[in-house]
Amino acid sequence: MIRVVCKSKLKPDVNVEEYLKLASEVITESRKEKGCFMYTLHGDINDPTIFATIEEWEDEEALRQHDNSEHVRRIVPELRKRRESTDMNIYKVLI
Amino acid sequence: MIRVVCKSKLKPDVNVEEYLKLASEVITESRKEKGCFMYTLHGDINDPTIFATIEEWEDEEALRQHDNSEHVRRIVPELRKRRESTDMNIYKVLI
Numbered sequence: 547m548i549r550v551v552c553k554s555k556l557k558p559d560v561n562v563e564e565y566l567k568l569a570s571e572v573i574t575e576s577r578k579e580k581g582c583f584m585y586t587l588h589g590d591i592n593d594p595t596i597f598a599t600i601e602e603w604e605d606e607e608a609l610r611q612h613d614n615s616e617h618v619r620r621i622v623p624e625l626r627k628r629r630e631s632t633d634m635n636i637y638k639v640l641i
Numbered sequence: 642m643i644r645v646v647c648k649s650k651l652k653p654d655v656n657v658e659e660y661l662k663l664a665s666e667v668i669t670e671s672r673k674e675k676g677c678f679m680y681t682l683h684g685d686i687n688d689p690t691i692f693a694t695i696e697e698w699e700d701e702e703a704l705r706q707h708d709n710s711e712h713v714r715r716i717v718p719e720l721r722k723r724r725e726s727t728d729m730n731i732y733k734v735l736i
Contacts, residue, residue, distance in 0.1 A: 549683060551646055551693060553730065570736050588644060588732030591701075598646060598732055600695060606686075633728075635648065637683030637693055641665050 547583065548609065550601040552634040555593075560628045562594070568624055569597070575617035576601075581608025595630075609636070642678065643704065645696040647729040650688075655723045657689070663719055664692070670712035671696075676703025690725075704731070 556565060569587055576585045581604035590596035603609040612618060626632060651660060664682055671680045676699035685691035698704040707713060721727060 548686065549695065551648070551695070553646070553728075566735065573736050586734055587736040589735045591643065591731050591733055596730060597735070598730065600644065600646070633648075635691060635693065636686050638686055639681055640661065640684045640692070641668050641682040 547639065548603050548606060549637045549639070550603065550609065550634065551598060551637065552601070552632065553596065553598040554625070554632050555630045556595045556597070556628055557630050558595070560595075565597075565625065565628050568621055569599075572617055572621045572625070573599075575615070576612060579608070579612055579615065581605065582612065606636075642734065643698050643701060644732045644734070645698065645704065645729065646693060646732065647696070647727065648691065648693040649720070649727050650725045651690045651692070651723055652725050653690070655690075660692075660720065660723050663716055664694075667712055667716045667720070668694075670710070671707060674703070674707055674710065676700065677707065701731075 573585050573587055576582055583602035583604065585599065585601045588598045588600065651657065668680050668682055671677055678697035678699065680694065680696045683693045683695065
């Protein structure tokens with residue numbers, strides 16, 4: 547099992563509601579994918595422009611297939627356009 | 642329920658084994674705390690100097706008590722000394 551944390555900071559003028567609508571479509575579709583154990587979007591309680599997905603995937607192959615999925619290819623570029631920064635890490639559990 | 646992601650990048654010359662030993666003491670004690678639902682340490686699969694805890698707390702009060710706990714006050718400064726950077730966010734679940 548691997549975990550992905552993808553932290554995004556939105557551009558100041560972005561319509562957050564619109565951003566969340568796009569993001570929710572990716573989340574709904576991703577949760578249907580084989581090997582997707584968890585895919586949750588979070589909002590930072592101190593900064594309304596910071597969001598993070600915490601994802602759990604069966605293995606790197608499941609994540610690779612996710613990255614090549616139709617909904618990721620179609621929607622994630624739209625999300626990235628609205629972001630000031632994206633910080634993504636793929637983790638294995640240690641302790 | 643709130644989630645905390647604390648991403649740390651270690652200084653280049655740090656003894657990782659020693660760092661993990663210190664970290665595991667905080668983790669063991671934290672998991673005993675009231676209101677701690679999850680406290681897991683991860684290692685980045687692409688960069689051996691990057692680690693992240695993903696934590697789940699009942700609420701902000703439980704997290705506040707954690708931050709004031711004996712083991713955090715004693716050990717976290719030792720961990721911070723060994724870090725190049727620490728990036729911590731407190732999140733609520735949105736979707």
